Structures are given as C-alpha cells and as structure tokens.
Amino acid sequence: MQTIRAAFFLVKVCVGISVSETFDVAIIGGGIAGFSLAHFLAPHKRVLILEREDAFGYHATGRSAAEFSFRFHTPLVGKLAALSFQLLNAPPSGFSETPLLNRREMLLIASEEKRNRLDEMFETESRNTDRLTRLTLDEALTRAPILNPEFFTSVFHDPDCWDIEVESLFQAYQRSAKRAGAIAHRKAGLISATRTHGLWNLETAAGTFSAQSVVIASGAWADETAALLGAEPLGLTPFNRTVINVDLPAGTTFS
Numbered sequence: 001m002q003t004i005r006a007a008f009f010l011v012k013v014c015v016g017i018s019v020s021e022t023f024d025v026a027i028i029g030g031g032i033a034g035f036s037l038a039h040f041l042a043p044h045k046r047v048l049i050l051e052r053e054d055a056f057g058y059h060a061t062g063r064s065a066a067e068f069s070f071r072f073h074t075p076l077v078g079k080l081a082a083l084s085f086q087l088l089n090a091p092p093s094g095f096s097e098t099p100l101l102n103r104r105e106m107l108l109i110a111s112e113e114k115r116n117r118l119d120e121m122f123e124t125e126s127r128n129t130d131r132l133t134r135l136t137l138d139e140a141l142t143r144a145p146i147l148n149p150e151f152f153t154s155v156f157h158d159p160d161c162w163d164i165e166v167e168s169l170f171q172a173y174q175r176s177a178k179r180a181g182a183i184a185h186r187k188a189g190l191i192s193a194t195r196t197h198g199l200w201n202l203e204t205a206a207g208t209f210s211a212q213s214v215v216i217a218s219g220a221w222a223d224e225t226a227a228l229l230g231a232e233p234l235g236l237t238p239f240n241r242t243v244i245n246v247d248l249p250a251g252t253t254f255s
Contacts, residue, residue, distance in 0.1 A: 022210040023048040023183070026202055028190055028225050029217035031061040032166070035173040035184075037215060042180035048211060049182060050204055052189030052221075057170050060219050065243040066164035068101060071125045071132075088164065096172040098165055106161040107135070107144055109152040118154045133157045146248060193229045200229075 023046045027034045030051025038047045053059070068088060070081055088100045110118035126132050133156060140155040141147055178184065188206035195201070199210045218225045223233035 021048070021183075022046075022199065024211065025213045025215060026050060026200065026209060026211035027215045027217050029219060029221075030056040030184060030186065031059065031217065031219060032057060032064075032170050032173065033061075033219070034215075034217035035170065035177055037217060038177035038182045038184075039173045039180075042177045042182040047177065047180075047182040048209055049177070049184040050188040050190060050202070050206070050209070051184065051186050052205070052218075054186055056174065056184065056186065061166065061170055064166045066166045067104075068162040068164050069106070069158070070160055071129070071158065072121070088162075088169070091172070095176060096168055098168040100165050100169050100172075101162040102165070104161055104163050106158040107140060107147075107155055108158065109140065109147065109155045111151055112153045115154045118156070122156050129160075131158065131160055146246075190225060190228055195230075 025041055025045050026048045027037055028050050030049050030053075034049050034051075035056070038049055041047050049056075051058075055062075068081070068085070070078065070085075073081060087095075091100060108118060108121070122132060122134070135143070135155045135157050137149055137152070137155065140152070140157075141149060143157070174184075185204070185206045188204040191203045191205065193200055193202050193214070199212060200214050202209045202211065202214070214229060216222050216225045216229070220236075220238035223236050226233050
C-alpha cells in the first residue's frame with residue numbers, strides 16, 4: 001500500500017507541473033510588424049507571437065490609413081520601401097487573393113508660410129527621381145477642384161503613390177505565418193521575463209513560455225516591453241496621426 005500511495009502521489013505531482021513551451025523566437029506584439037516578421041521566420045524557426053489585446057492588430061494596424069510611397073522617407077526607410085514593393089505589387093501565389101496596392105497619385109501643397117519647406121522637399125526628392133512635377137495653381141485645381149485656391153501657393157505632383165490594403169495584407173501575413181507553424185496567443189500580455197541557461201522565460205497572462213530570442217514588436221508599448229526584458233528604453237514617443245475623410249461636392253471629379 002505504501003508503494004501504491006507513493007506512485008499515485010508522484011503521478012499527481014507530475015500532472016500538476018506547468019511545463020512551458022520552448023520556441024526559437026518569441027515576438028511580443030501581434031500587429032502587422034509582428035506577423036510580417038513571423039511570416040518570414042516561421043518557415044525556418046519555431047515562432048511564438050504574444051498579443052496583449054483580445055484581437056490581433058487592435059491598435060495601429062487596425063487604425064491605419066496606409067500609403068505606399070518611394071519618397072519622403074529617411075534613407076533607411078526608403079531602402080526598405082523599395083525592397084517591399086515587389087511583395088506588395090506582385091505577391092507570391094497563394095499569399096493574397098486581393099490586390100494589396102491601389103494606385104493613388106499625390107499632390108503636395110503648401111501655404112505661403114510653408115512654401116520654403118515644400119521647395120526643399122521637391123529639391124531633395126528630385127535628386128533621386130525625375131517623376132516629380134511642379135504644377136501651377138490652375139493645373140492643381142484642374143486635377144483636384146476641391147482645393148481652396150486661397151489656401152495654397154505652391155504645389156507639386158507625385159504619380160508614384162499607392163493605397164495599401166492593410167487588412168488584406170495583415171490577414172495574409174497571419175495565414176502565412178500560421179501555415180508555416182507559428183503559434184499565436186491573444187490576451188497574452190507580458191508580465192515578467194527572466195533569462196536563465198540561454199533561454200528567456202516569459203510569464204504572460206496566457207501562460208509561461210520559453211524562447212531563445214525575443215523580438216519587441218509592441219508599437220507604442222515597446223519601451224515598456226523593453227524594461228520588462230531588462231533592456232534600456234530608447235525614449236520612444238507615440239504621436240497621434242490624423243486622417244480626415246470628406247464627402248466630395250456633387251459632380252466633383254479628379255483628373
């Protein structure tokens with residue numbers, strides 16, 4: 001009887017142990033940054049995505065009015081944009097059934113107060129392309145009659161601008177990452193992180209996980225996440241962005 005009781009006790013203890021899953025890479029943040037990285041890593045690594053909210057892409061990804069342009073970037077972001085265009089313009093078979101880019105040309109306008117700044121932008125970007133064109137005010141009004149001619153004094157035209165179908169792109173990254181074996185958890189905000197024996201032990205609201213490497217893709221919470229991982233915050237500051245949609249006057253067309 002003593003032997004049986006001891007064996008039964010051992011089984012109970014083993015069943016009660018919470019064994020963490022181990023991954024090659026844990027990505028903190030289930031937005032488009034996190035899932036796009038998982039899309040590329042998951043075919044080669046065991047990948048975990050941890051999202052603190054009830055839904056993936058809840059914050060910036062889900063509220064993005066995204067625009068693709070080759071211009072008006074820092075040099076590094078400009079290179080990344082150029083590399084991204086092939087995937088967005090001609091995605092691989094099975095990645096997305098919906099076109100990810102819709103062309104939308106751009107007019108950049110400035111009041112007299114901001115005219116010098118617009119001139120600087122035009123001169124800077126024109127060093128790398130011959131696609132930008134100065135327009136007269138009448139030419140601008142022909143293209144976009146909704147503009148108020150009393151507001152702007154300077155304008156130029158950029159034909160190389162596209163709308164990004166953000167939701168379609170985000171869903172495509174999710175499908176691709178999960179098909180390749182990535183594991184994703186919602187309601188899995190990071191509580192604490194410790195590193196022992198070459199592994200990160202991540203305590204989250206959805207359980208405990210282990211990973212060799214951790215990637216922070218948590219947007220406005222990146223500094224907060226970094227602090228939990230023992231990294232020095234960079235002083236990242238999230239800013240509001242404003243997009244205003246207006247109904248066009250009856251009969252208004254663009255050329």
